[in-house]
Amino acid sequence: MFASKDGATRDQRTEPAPEGRGEGGEERAALARLLAPRSVAVIGAGRDPRGAGHRVLRNLIDGGFAGPVYPVNPNADQVAGLTCHPSVTAVPGPVDLAVIAVPARYVLDVVRECADAGVAGLVVLTAGFAETGQGSAQRDLLKICRASGMRLVGPNCLGVINTAARLNATFLQGDPTPGRVAVMSQSGAVGAALLQRLPVSSFVSVGNKADVSGNDLLEYWADDDGTDVIALYLESFGNPRKFTRIARRITATKPILMVKSGRSGSGDRAVRSHTAAAATPDVAVDAMVAACGVIRLDSVQELQDAAKLLSTQPLPGGRRVAIVGNSGGPEAMAADACERRGLVVPELPRDLLEGRVSSSAALANPVDLTADADADEIRLAVETVAAADEVDAVLVVYTPPFGSGLERTRQAIAAAARTTGKTVLACVAGHDGLIDGRVPAYAYPEQAIAALARAAEYAEWRARPAELPEPVPGVDAEAARRVVRAELAVRSAGGWLSPEATADLLRCYGLNLVPSVAVGSADEAARAAALVGLPVVLKVTGPVHKSDVGGVRLGLASEDEVRLAYDDMEETIGEEMTGAVVQPMLPGGVEIIVGGLNYPAFGPLVMAGMGGVMADLLADRAFRVPPVSRAAASEMIASLRCAPLLHGYRGAAPAAVDDLLDQIVRVGRLLEDLPEVAELDLNPVIVTPDAATVVDFRVRVAPVDQPPA
Amino acid sequence: MFASKDGATRDQRTEPAPEGRGEGGEERAALARLLAPRSVAVIGAGRDPRGAGHRVLRNLIDGGFAGPVYPVNPNADQVAGLTCHPSVTAVPGPVDLAVIAVPARYVLDVVRECADAGVAGLVVLTAGFAETGQGSAQRDLLKICRASGMRLVGPNCLGVINTAARLNATFLQGDPTPGRVAVMSQSGAVGAALLQRLPVSSFVSVGNKADVSGNDLLEYWADDDGTDVIALYLESFGNPRKFTRIARRITATKPILMVKSGRSGSGDRAVRSHTAAAATPDVAVDAMVAACGVIRLDSVQELQDAAKLLSTQPLPGGRRVAIVGNSGGPEAMAADACERRGLVVPELPRDLLEGRVSSSAALANPVDLTADADADEIRLAVETVAAADEVDAVLVVYTPPFGSGLERTRQAIAAAARTTGKTVLACVAGHDGLIDGRVPAYAYPEQAIAALARAAEYAEWRARPAELPEPVPGVDAEAARRVVRAELAVRSAGGWLSPEATADLLRCYGLNLVPSVAVGSADEAARAAALVGLPVVLKVTGPVHKSDVGGVRLGLASEDEVRLAYDDMEETIGEEMTGAVVQPMLPGGVEIIVGGLNYPAFGPLVMAGMGGVMADLLADRAFRVPPVSRAAASEMIASLRCAPLLHGYRGAAPAAVDDLLDQIVRVGRLLEDLPEVAELDLNPVIVTPDAATVVDFRVRVAPVDQPPA
The missing domain is CATH 3.40.50.261 (Succinyl-CoA synthetase domains)
Structure with missing residues (x-):
């Protein structure tokens, strides 16, 4: 069955080690000390049993944490039976983790003291940073941590749990159930809800994610022997491309379950005002999920239900x-x-x-x-x-x-x-x-x-077989870059490329454009028709919607017909017509759209869908994050409801699907190589039994910001 | 907002009183005595506290039932502190409800005694009737009840509850929560699950539904002041058309929530083997729901969630x-x-x-x-x-x-x-x-x-405005009936009507058929083309799939072209071609399919959907139970994803949607009037800016069984 471990499957593949912050040795070790500390200080542990600091202290004691726990409070001698220390620098031993529950105005001073005391990691429970518009305070906080090498969870969070270490450094009520699910939540309330029904190995409430991010935790849990399943509640992605890369590696051995809110406009509004997070378009999130094997769920209940199964039972060998x-x-x-x-x-x-x-x-x-x-x-x-x-x-x-x-x-x-x-x-x-x-x-x-x-x-x-990087022959990325740069040199804000520049760019990636001759008169059109071979298509150029103004004439079978059609168009459309192009008429094929988008906060997406007038109505489309392997392109096409049309529907000859897949793979490569390509439309690509041919196309370029760290 | 009570809405409409069994006075009164009894006998109340009879007795006592409760058991003097009677005939007072929990082999004797004792209603808990293949025992059981006027709930059920009467005549553990939801379940387990989270007015576990059916209970609860919401778990419909009629009346004032299992092939297999119930095609169930305002849900949890809201809060005035x-x-x-x-x-x-x-x-x-x-x-x-x-x-x-x-x-x-x-x-x-x-x-x-x-x-x-019956002018139902009967007189098993008979039948209902001339040679075709007006369409007749064999030629503009096309067809298709028809070519319109089906156990359904080659692929279809009002036809069309094509898509002229709605209404009327029409296809109906014209059509007739009581 399909979970068989025979053959080269994802399970066995090795991936190049991912790069970036938190993946190196030192910061990683600091994160390990934060999540599995040998000692904990609770700064702001007051005597009021309802206070967050007090409750963290209680949870640490009641949870049976084995190492020393140090309450820090300059105004108390004892809290919960433990001797208080006036500051973290006065604590009589090394501190791996400091949990900070002091009012916002004291946080920066306390964090400086932690740096002085050589604390390895901080959990800042205190709210009142970026989520309420206090972005500069949060930046200062991060600056101190970066300078001293401390890792930081929060601010504005519930704390962390590690059941193997008997560490409950949260202010939540109730005991966590030990188990094999690692939980990360960007919302305290959702985190609390997740804990109610899940047997957990670790729990991290990341709050504003000033430093420790979902990506950092994914990497940590990837190698955590106590964790079999990773459960995420996300409201935003810091670095979606990095997430994809890391997740793809992890899902080869451990499932990642994710609830991502902010699907809707209003949900999005809620999320933005809630955590000042940048929104990611939902379709991009779904494409990412498809690209890296993450299981996306619509609700916390579904996530709990799936995590419970995946963390306790063997994977099913099939669907029966x-x-x-x-x-x-x-x-x-x-x-x-x-x-x-x-x-x-x-x-x-x-x-x-x-x-x-x-x-x-x-x-x-x-x-x-x-x-x-x-x-x-x-x-x-x-x-x-x-x-x-x-x-x-x-x-x-x-x-x-x-x-x-x-x-x-x-x-x-x-x-x-x-x-x-x-x-x-x-x-x-x-x-x-x-x-x-x-x-x-x-x-x-x-x-x-x-x-x-x-x-x-x-x-x-x-x-599934591992998707190894595939060579894409016949690509001249350097020439393509020149086209894009030339455009941006002239128009720094970018815009739609000219038809000529677009064709140049697409040919650099081996896209199969239909021969197309630009013409400016009826006679030129007739001569061009003879050149590309009759019958031909005549298409108006100019600032008009071609099909709406009668600007596309199909199946013109003689030079005279072409001449007449051109004159007729000129008369109907008038001044907006700047000319026309002549293309050979392709024998009846299936119309497919292939496209690309580059979301500023997210990166490129490849789209394939049904073409023609029904495309708008039916939204029969599939999205992927590049690189798009041939197998992925094939899945995209297979997921379309119009797919049967390509495979010899009702006795028709099967279309050249292989050629179509090749074009999709090439578009993926183009988008990966050229982040300046903001939008790309091949519409339609006509797929006949012989070839997949790009009949109409446009490309928009835009300047690129520096990618997020 | 839309829940405004202004104007003639469903809330205010009066409907003709429904007919049929259980809707009349006497049987209805018997059902009222069963569900709100003044006295209860429990036959088969043993001393074993785990026995069903004993538990019913306990629930009656513990629930605080106000009237007399009589345990009947010839082998005991006392059970649960009450004096036993050797038989129901020996009980010292009238018995409204007898709950029967004796082994299956004693049930018929006990029921005869109940009839002798003048019992009003029975709840037979005992299993081992139709659900295990003992259909004849169940028929005997019903016969006794019918002869004596007793109403019967079950057999093979959990019992009944009426919280207003403090009646808990079930053998379930736990106390029901009083509330305003009436619950009917065809599965004991699902009934028990429903009770766990719903505040109920009544609960009836109908088991095998030998007598008291969902329809009977709907009518009873329609007039029950203690019930605001009706919740149903169904595995089958006894009389779906009656259900539709009753439900449509009730949903004008009380919501009906329904879970209907057996959607899938395997779910269906489960249901059939479980209760020996006849399966109803799922698409018919959905159409019925649309026709009568019943809220269909996919799970018991969703039903509980919705019932809880509807039974406690005012309806929302809108979607904001x-x-x-x-x-x-x-x-x-x-x-x-x-x-x-x-x-x-x-x-x-x-x-x-x-x-x-x-x-x-x-x-x-x-x-x-x-x-x-x-x-x-x-x-x-x-x-x-x-x-x-x-x-x-x-x-x-x-x-x-x-x-x-x-x-x-x-x-x-x-x-x-x-x-x-x-x-x-x-x-x-x-x-x-x-x-x-x-x-x-x-x-x-x-x-x-x-x-x-x-x-x-x-x-x-x-x-919504009440859907009053609409007159459909220009219908000759009697002539149509003659066409159908003539066919069934010749072929008693029925079959596809000849093209001529089909056209006759459809014209009786005012359907707008394209002029069509049958021809047997190229010359005849050419003459016919001149007759109907050029350009024309030529279509092969014979046992072939027209489009697959090149048997449809569009836009033939001259008599010569028609002649050539006929010859060409003859050559290509060969002996299977029995001739052809010539029709005028309609100017570019939208292709729609209108169809009808008559499910033996269910009744007629009208279908409207997208036409053309994409229809199979996209399943863009809407179903309704006739009568189909103009408003309902309009909703069917609006629900199609291709609907925008009809309304002037991208600058096209709007199609004659009114004419299309008229054709749909007429198909609904035809299916209602002629139960012998088992299948009807108008494919395509071409909707141009001027008219909706039926271009191709077929009708299958079949003999009709007597409708269920």
Whole structure:
């Protein structure tokens, strides 16, 4: 099945080590000291039990942190039974982590003292920095940290947790459940919600992300033996291209689950005002997800549901699900949910269970053992279907209190799960949690199936062949750069390239442009038609929307027809017509759009979609972050609803899809090489059985800012 | 806004009283005695506290049922402190409801005794009837009930609850929460799950639905003052057309929420084996929902979430939502969810809250008061935004324990909600339930927003103009019936009508068929072309797929061209060509498919969709249950993604949409009048600026079974 480890899959590939800050030795070591400290100081630990500092101190003590914990408070002798120190410099030992909970106006002084005391890392809980417009205070804070080599989590955050180190340096109520999920949240409230239902290895509330970012944490958790699954709540990306690079490497061995808010205009408004974060266009986020195997979810609940499964059970070997239980209704709903989520509920052979379970049971799959089924019968049925070749995963549906009751049935499910290497999960009405610490249980069947579908998709991602960088022959990047620079030298703000410059640029990347002759009169048009070969297409040039003004004439079969068409156009369109181009008419093909965009905060995106007049209406489009491998281009095309048109629909000859993929790969390379290309449209690319030919095109260039660090 | 009660809306319309069984007086009164009994006998009440009968008895006693409760058990003197009676005939008083929990082999005898004793209604908990293949036992059971006038719930069910009557005649654990939602479930397990989170007026587990059906209960609850919302879990429809009729009447004043399982092939398999129910094609179910305002949901959780809102809060007056709370992350996610669900998060004027709440709050909407906000600030903000003209509903997002803590904040939310007539709901992380018994609270923002979107859609349904029956002029139903009967007289199994008969039939309903002349030779074709007017279309007839064999030639401009084209076709297609038809060529229009289907178990459906080669690929289609009013036809067309093509896309002249709607209405009328029409295809209907013309068509007829009672 697709999670097979045979062949060269993502699991086995080695990637070049990523570059950049936080990936080197020293800062990394500082981050490790922050997240797994040997000693902690809590600066601003007051006597008021409702204060954040006090609560951090309590959580550290109650959580059983093994190293020394130092309350720092110049106005108290003792807090929570520990002796206070007047400042961090007065602490009688080295401090790996200082948690800062003093009012905003004191933070910079306290941080300077931490630098003097040789503290390795800071968690600044205090709010009132960039999120309320105090950007300069945050910059000063960061400056001190950078100068001294301290790493900084926050400001404006809830703190950090590391269950392996018994470190709870947050001011949250309640104890975290130890487990194998590392959680990062850009919102305190969402972080708190995530903690409520997830078994965690680490938790970092990053707040304003002044220093330690999601990318830093991803790299840290990539090598953390205690972490099997990484869960992120994001409102913005600091460096999306770096995120992609790091995530692609990690998802080869550990799933990354992500909720990214700010999809909508208003959600976006909320996020911006909330954390002063730069918005990333949502389509770009989805394309990024597709490029690097990150599992994007729409809600915290879905994330919790998927993380619970991925951190406890083996990945499913395929999409085939057996549904076994004591209640037909929820089982039917689970089967419906499978269909919605792209999972398969195969009909099972009758003799698999016949004679082994009660005669009134339905055996086909879903297997409904009826409300009378006791725990032993459920265990037997689960073990039997799990062992069947037809099955990749088993969902056990149990409605209490029927049969043997909740507790005995939970034991039976746990026992059955231990007999198989396949994925087992449960739906137990009204009970959300873990059975035996390793079988995830969900209150509703739809939750279970949604989580399983995510796991199956991730397993497919893992099993895919690694996308190695592919050579793109026939590219003259240097010449292309000259075209772009020439334009920007003349117009520093950029703009649409002339048709000639555009054609030059695209040819540098080996794009297959239709022969096209610019003409300024009817006679020139007729001569050009003879040159490119009849029949031809005549297209107006000038500041008009060609198809709206009758500026495109197809299938002109003789020089006379061309001449007449030109005159006619001139008469209809009038002064706005600056001339026309003559192109050979391509035999009936499929119209595809290939395009590119470069979002300022994000980087390039390649688009492929259906062409023609229906394109606007149907938005049948796929996006990818370059580099776009041939395999990725193929996936883009396969995801289009118009894809069957390319493969010989209703007896037509199959189109030259390989040539189309080649053009998409080349566009990806162009966008990667030339960040000045802000917008690129090949519309349409006509794909005939013989070739994919770019018939119309335009390119806009814009000056490039320095990329973020 | 759209829930305004001005004008003639559904709320005010009166409908003809529905006909049929259970709608008349006597049986209805018997059902009322069953669901609101003055006395209950429990037959099969044993001493084993785990037995179903014993548990029903306990639930009746513990629930505080006011009338007499009679345990019937020939082998015991006393059960649960009550004196047993040897049989129901020995009970010392009239019995309104008898709950039967004896083994299957005794059920018929016991039921005969109930008939003798003058019992009004039965709830048969016992399994082992139609659901395990014992259909004849179930028929016998029903026969006794019908003969004696007893109504029957079950067999194979959990029992019934009526909280107003303090009647808990189920064997479920736990007490039901009294409220205003009536619940009907065709699955015991799903019923039990529904009860866990819903405040209920009544609950009926219908089991095998031998007698009392969903339709009976709908009618009962329509007039039940204690019920504001009706929630259904269905696996099958007994009489879908009757359901539609009843539901349409009820949804004018009370929302009906429905989960219908068996969407998928495997879900369907589960349902069939589970309750021996006839499957209804899922697309028909969706069309029915559209026709009668029932809110269909994909999961029990969504149903619970929506029912909780609809049974406690006023309907929203529109789609504009204010989001107010103490936690930006969940608020941003709520805003994203609004966008996904078609709700609007309008930007609020700055001066609405400025100066009234803390200066660090974000005021635009979502309104993020930050984690520091106390209960008073939240209350003030909620009251203020609820009073704003820009807002139809307010979602309060609170993450405990920040600010004033859970309890005080709940009180603040309740207090604010009391000051407004608008919809108020809450998202409180980790807390699902009701605040103050009237503000629904959800653990996740997506749950709250999904529920609110359902309420907004329902409010729009309620506010729509009533769809009064519309006259369809120029219909000769009698002549049409003769065409259909003539065909079935010759071929009793039915089949595709001849082109001539099809044209006759369609013309009886005033469908606008393109002039079409059948021809058998090139010369005939040329003459026909002159007759219908050049240019023409030539189409092959015979057992071939026209477009695949080159059997359609468009735009033939002269008689010679027609002659040549005919000869060419003959040569290419060969013997399979039986002739051709000549039709005038229509000036460029939009191709639409209009169709009809008659599902044996369900009734007719009208379809409208995009035509042409893309139709198969894109499945851009809308379905309705006839009668299809002009307004409904307009909605069908508006829901198509190709709809903009009809309205003058990119400067084209607008198509004759009114004519298209007229054709759809006529197809609906035809399908309603002629149940023998099993399948009907008008493909394409070409809609030009002047007319909607049916260019190609086919009709299949089939004999009709008697409709279900």
